[in-house]
Amino acid sequence: MKPQDIDHIYSLGRPSLSPDGSAILVTRRSPRVDHNDHVSRIWMIPTADGEPPRRFTHGDRDAEPAYSPDGRWVAFVRPDGRGRPQLHVMRARGGDAWQLTHHPMGVAAPVWSPDADRIAYLALLPEPGRYGTDPAVGADQEPPRLVTRPFYQADGLGYTVDRRRKLHVLDLPAEGRPADPWVVLDDEHDEEAPVWNPDGTLLAFAARRRAGAERESGVDIHVCAPDGSGLRVLTDGSVSGGRPAFTPDGTAVLFVGVSLREDRVRWREHNFGVWRALVEVREKAPERVTAKGSVDLMPPITANALGVCFPGDRLVFSSAHRGVARLVSYTAEGDQLSLLDDRYTVGGYCAGIAGGKPALAVSVSTTTSPGEVVLHVDGKTRALTNFSGLLSESLAIREPEEIIATASDGYPVHGWVVRPGGPGPHPVLLHIHGGPHWHHTSAVFDEAQVYAEAGYAVALCNPRGSLGYGPEHSEAIDDKLGTVDADDLLAFVEQVAALPGMDTGRVGIMGGSYGGTMTSLLIGRTDRFAAAISERATNDQVLFVGTSDVGWLADPRPHGESLDRLVEQSPMSYVDRITTPTLIVHSEKDLRCSFAQAQVFYAALLARNVPTALLIFPGENHNLTRSGQPRHRVERFRHVLDWWARYLPTERNPLLEGNPYAGFPAGESIVDRKSVEAEEVVR
Structure with missing residues (x-):
């Protein structure tokens, strides 16, 4: 796969079963x-055997289908x-x-009422004049x-205090006629x-509405009638919740x-x-339904978060397990049953009736x-698509090899290696x-x-x-970033580097967000590393609290009692020891890990004469590598490969004339020996 081949890497949305x-309807995005x-x-x-998938709509920006x-x-x-996403309806037969x-700012999350007469959805309402x-x-x-509250911006959106995400409802009009939606709670x-709810008399939703809640991270579950009457909060602020679903009996x-x-800010x-x-x-x-830590x-708060559903009388949801997002059936007794083979990582699902x-x-x-899309009925799973058929014809996808390493304290570290093929050494x-609190998967x-x-x-x-x-x-x-996680990372890369066909002395390190922070x-x-690429990192933890859209969640008291702890976990505290050539990559509009995080780290490395460069992507946010402009994603890949061509050239990625990093010095990193073992990490 070459950088320009990202055209072939698509994603599927949440399916809707007729x-x-x-x-089944599903959105395919690429x-x-x-x-x-x-x-x-x-x-x-x-869902019948032998019938191929077909395009249902003919727009190039259609999404979120719901029968x-x-x-x-x-x-x-x-x-x-004008490019603003709006709610549309068409007949199911076409x-x-x-x-x-x-x-004016579009809509999202359409949900039908049980009688199919109404649709609820979300829409941003900007202040007049903005x-x-x-x-x-x-x-x-x-x-x-x-601004009078700690949460006032969101990565990928910008300011939120002057454009509220409000719940709307509309009555389905006669075909072709305009609708007359209303704001459920105008505040x-x-x-x-x-x-x-099952009889269409109530809506449940997640919101932060209690007095004083603007300084807390807790999100409560609420219900009200479609006209906004009867509003009540069901939870007490001790639990932060989202993705509500009514039980079948309502x-x-x-x-x-x-x-x-106790501060109602940080997760327990x-x-x-x-x-x-x-x-x-x-x-x-x-009340807890699933035992603590069992799922x-x-x-x-994540874009790809999923809630629960009820196929029949079962409770089903997705739960992460050793690099796989499983689909789990959970019983009243607390028993779990993984419904799909572990070769599948779940992206979205819905319940219904088939046959x-x-x-x-x-x-x-x-x-x-x-x-791909699969259908699970009566304990059996059947694949309905082969969307990747064209992909496999165009690209040679390399499958990961599972590895379990051992950290210096004996702890098992689970992961994978994706090999390049050929005899090596690589x-x-x-x-x-x-x-x-995320994970790599085998997908x-x-x-x-x-x-x-x-x-x-x-x-x-x-x-x-x-x-x-x-x-x-x-x-x-928790409160110990860069301790046992650092041990695990170093132990794992040493085990991979020691595998047959690997070049033990030529190792690089890279990552984004937390991965960029750990790289720094x-x-x-x-x-140990010949070179590094630190992307969208938090290099100063104190700065993170005040500049990130979620910084308040990290610690609402960054000064005083928490200051020493935050400083100890900041890469900037160790910058005087860095000699490794480092490429810093950051998006100009990143509100999760602010652009200032890259600037201070770059300035510090530059002052110490460490070989370094700062690659800035205009107009992009924290999710550049996943949903950024395609040309920016390709350009980023090319810069990454150029950086590795300078410090870790390969036969397939040699250092060529015109490489923007060709004139960079090698730096002082020792790349021909294993200089530091995992247990020698200084905390």
Whole structure:
């Protein structure tokens, strides 16, 4: 896979199963490098054997399809003439779609009422005179923003205090007619993840609305009628929750949540579970459904977080387990059953009926496919698509090899190596995931594929702090970033470097977000690596608290009692020891790890005459590598390969004339021996 081949790497959205079980709708999204944009198309997948998938809509920006409960209609999101995503509806059998909404900043998350007469959705409502609502007022001419709360911006969006995400409802009009939507709760609060109760009289949603909650991270579960009446909060602020779903009898709401510490800002744990709140009870501590630490759901603050569903009388959800996002059936007794083979990593799912039996439509990825759709009925799983067929014809996908290393304290470190092929010896790249409470998986990963194609063995592991290995694993680095996780990373890369066919003396390190932070931290503690690439890192933990959109979650008291701890975990505290040539990559509009994080680190390395460069991507946010402009993603890959060509050249990635880093000095890193073992890391 070459950098420009990202066109072939697609992703699938959450599927929607038709009420009669005959078809599944799913969004397939992929970059287009030549147009420098992304294509998002809705596909219809028949569930009967032998029928191939086909395009359902003909737009290139269509997404979020949802069958109506009566099977007559499909709601979805499509841009209007100004590129703003609006709610559209069309007949399920096909035909022309008509636009229902005209919101100045678009809509998201359409949800049908059980009787198929109404649709709830979310829309950003800007303050008058902002964000182009008044053509005469440019962005730099808007009035000043008054901020009085810690959460006032969001990566990928910008300021949030002057554009609230509000829950709306509309009555489905006659075909082709305009709709007349209304705001359910017309106030200054945001709402997220709306869902209807079984009889359509209530909506549940997640929001931070309690008095004083603007200084807390806790998100409560609420219910109200579609007209906003009868509003009540079901939870008491002791648990932060999201992705609510009513039980089949409508008496309770199950949601994804995590308990909070006494300050109601920081999480008490990192393993999100399922909780229950009774609909008729106000502000009561919710009940755990899943035992503490028994499951590991994606945090509801993440874009790809999933909630629970009920195929029949079973409770089903996705839980991370050793690098796989499993689909789990959970019983009242606490027993778990993984419904799919572990070769599948779950991306999205929905429950319904197929062939008269409870069914699950699931989007999955594998070691050779970025996305397929499977149907799970009566204990059996059937693949319905082969979207990756063209991919395998175009690219040679390299499958990962599972590795378990041993840290200096005897702890097992689980991960994979993606080999480049050929006899070697191959230089090794340690690629560290973000988070830290995230994970590498065995599914197709564009970064590993590109670097392996260029002749590098790519080491991917889940050190302590990662998702999917239980509470002891995920909580091991609380207030101790750069301790046992550093041990795990170094132990893993040493084991990979010692494998047959590897060049033990030629090892590089790279990563983004938490991975960038650990890259910056480790090169301040060891000269093991020939070179480093630190991307979107937090190099100053104190700076992070005040400049990140989620910095308040890290510690609301960055000065005083917490200062020493934050300084100790900051790469800037060890910058005087760095000699490793380092490429720093950052997006100009990153609000998760601010651009200042890159600037201070670059200035410090430059002052010490460490070979370094700062690569800046205009207009991009924290998610450049996943959803950035395709041409920027390709350019980033080329810079990464050019950097490795300078310090770890291979036959397939040689140092060529015109390489922007060709004149860079080699630096003082020792690359021809294993200079530092994992147990020698200085904390």
